[in-house]
Amino acid sequence: MFDKTLAELAKGLHQGEYSSVELTQAFLQRIQQQDSRYNSFISVCEDQALNQAKVADQAIATGTAGAFTGLPIAHKDILCTQGVRTSCASKMLDSFISPYNATVVERFNHAGAVTLGKTNMDEFAMGSSNETSYYGPARNPWNTDYVPGGSSGGSAAAVAGRLTPAATGTDTGGSIRQPAALCGITGLKPTYGRVSRYGMIAFASSLDQAGPMTRSAEDAAMMMNVMAGLDPRDSTSVDRAVPDYCAELNNPLQGLKIGLPKEFFTDQLNPELAQQTQNALKEFEKLGATLHEISLPNTSLSVPAYYIIAPAEASSNLSRFDGVRYGYRCDSPVDLEDLYKRSRGEGFGTEVQRRIMIGTYALSAGYYDAYYNKALQVRRLIQNDFVSALNEVDVIMGPTTPHPAFKLGEKTSDPVAMYMEDIFTISLNLAGLPGMSIPCGTANGMPIGLQIIGDYFAEQKLLNVAHQFQLATDWHQQSPEGTGEE
Numbered sequence: 001m002f003d004k005t006l007a008e009l010a011k012g013l014h015q016g017e018y019s020s021v022e023l024t025q026a027f028l029q030r031i032q033q034q035d036s037r038y039n040s041f042i043s044v045c046e047d048q049a050l051n052q053a054k055v056a057d058q059a060i061a062t063g064t065a066g067a068f069t070g071l072p073i074a075h076k077d078i079l080c081t082q083g084v085r086t087s088c089a090s091k092m093l094d095s096f097i098s099p100y101n102a103t104v105v106e107r108f109n110h111a112g113a114v115t116l117g118k119t120n121m122d123e124f125a126m127g128s129s130n131e132t133s134y135y136g137p138a139r140n141p142w143n144t145d146y147v148p149g150g151s152s153g154g155s156a157a158a159v160a161g162r163l164t165p166a167a168t169g170t171d172t173g174g175s176i177r178q179p180a181a182l183c184g185i186t187g188l189k190p191t192y193g194r195v196s197r198y199g200m201i202a203f204a205s206s207l208d209q210a211g212p213m214t215r216s217a218e219d220a221a222m223m224m225n226v227m228a229g230l231d232p233r234d235s236t237s238v239d240r241a242v243p244d245y246c247a248e249l250n251n252p253l254q255g256l257k258i259g260l261p262k263e264f265f266t267d268q269l270n271p272e273l274a275q276q277t278q279n280a281l282k283e284f285e286k287l288g289a290t291l292h293e294i295s296l297p298n299t300s301l302s303v304p305a306y307y308i309i310a311p312a313e314a315s316s317n318l319s320r321f322d323g324v325r326y327g328y329r330c331d332s333p334v335d336l337e338d339l340y341k342r343s344r345g346e347g348f349g350t351e352v353q354r355r356i357m358i359g360t361y362a363l364s365a366g367y368y369d370a371y372y373n374k375a376l377q378v379r380r381l382i383q384n385d386f387v388s389a390l391n392e393v394d395v396i397m398g399p400t401t402p403h404p405a406f407k408l409g410e411k412t413s414d415p416v417a418m419y420m421e422d423i424f425t426i427s428l429n430l431a432g433l434p435g436m437s438i439p440c441g442t443a444n445g446m447p448i449g450l451q452i453i454g455d456y457f458a459e460q461k462l463l464n465v466a467h468q469f470q471l472a473t474d475w476h477q478q479s480p481e482g483t484g485e486e
């Protein structure tokens with residue numbers, strides 16, 4: 001059962017092959033036995049999960065179950081879960097028990113899902129390797145010497161390691177798509193505003209967006225059906241009808257115009273990864289799509305613009321962690337200033353402190369125009385590039401990352417090298433566009449992802465394109481050694 005998708009598990013539940021309690025017990029046991037290898041969970045919610053599963057079984061028995069009833073999932077530990085520790089992988093929130101649920105969590109609970117636990121991540125979602133977590137790095141199930149990507153590295157590792165059939169992630173600059181690519185799973189970052197950010201601990205509010213991390217595009221569609229929609233508690237959530245994301249998965253791709261940005265196909269790519277990406281594109285041609293070279297001329301400016309805007313917003317968002325209201329407080333402060341300084345100095349890790357300093361500097365009087373305003377102007381140019389490209393083509397494709405997973409420790413001493421790993425993902429967040437990563441091959445023996453980018457609110461199209469590829473190929477069905485059925 002560990003190799004099954006959400007769609008397959010739902011069928012099994014409704015046909016009485018197993019109960020939700022049995023399913024939940026099996027996954028909980030597997031997490032207990034195997035997660036020491038991956039460190040993909042920060043908290044496991046056994047009692048709550050079994051209670052949710054019991055309620056789900058009753059709903060199935062009485063015929064009141066929905067499509068998601070009884071299905072186990074995990075949540076990234078950035079999403080507030082009532083009564084359960086929500087740490088954001090930081091010492092700052094190590095003992096924080098959230099008094100309320102994030103809207104995303106609430107929606108899954110309401111749909112009858114079972115929460116297995118909370119997954120590991122980079123501290124406050126700042127990172128591309130899961131190495132900034134206060135709880136130690138999560139590891140890539142394909143080879144535990146390698147990073148799973150970040151910041152949603154725990155979610156990706158847990159899905160790839162078959163410890164949960166699916167998980168939520170969040171993506172501010174690539175944190176769903178990059179770990180999905182590095183762990184050989186499917187990830188979707190929705191259009192900004194499609195999914196509520198309420199109760200999702202804020203990193204960079206104008207970029208943050210939650211989405212599904214799954215084994216297949218079909219499963220991602222099932223999760224989007226639960227997650228998407230207006231939330232009056234998030235003023236940036238969009239009042240727009242939510243389609244049935246499963247409804248158009250089977251549309252043929254005949255005549256689909258795929259744009260290939262020349263800036264994404266550089267000689268900086270890992271050669272095997274470049275080759276496999278080409279093979280995937282050939283597969284789309286076989287499905288009836290046509291390929292067109294396009295240009296996104298400001299691509300190289302996306303990382304620098306992001307590393308002004310995201311830290312600027314983070315420095316403001318993280319000012320609430322001051323040792324007073326909640327979270328870590330230093331021992332015996334001598335006065336208020338000492339309380340602030342030491343609580344923040346001791347509670348935040350190095351990368352978080354680096355971002356706060358960059359952001360505070362960029363927002364300070366005298367530098368605001370030179371850095372922050374300039375970055376906003378660049379952001380608009382990047383958005384314009386996409387808007388004009390998407391007038392010509394239906395979707396844009398390219399590699400999700402320039403390289404496959406790297407070794408733990410390989411890039412920790414060089415933050416800029418780490419930041420450059422997000423070169424193809426960050427620009428979408430700046431533009432607010434939706435993007436997916438789906439497995440499309442291996443390079444150096446590790447999985448790689450194909451990124452599919454669409455117009456605003458074109459998630460249905462992305463899911464359709466990804467699903468058709470997954471019907472024609474089996475990259476998404478491959479599992480790391482040792483994670484199959486025992």
Ligand code: GLN
Pocket residue numbers: 125126127128150151170171172173174175176203310422
């Ligand atoms: N890796 C990027 C960063 O460190 C993106 C993180 C994210 O999407 N949350 O900021």
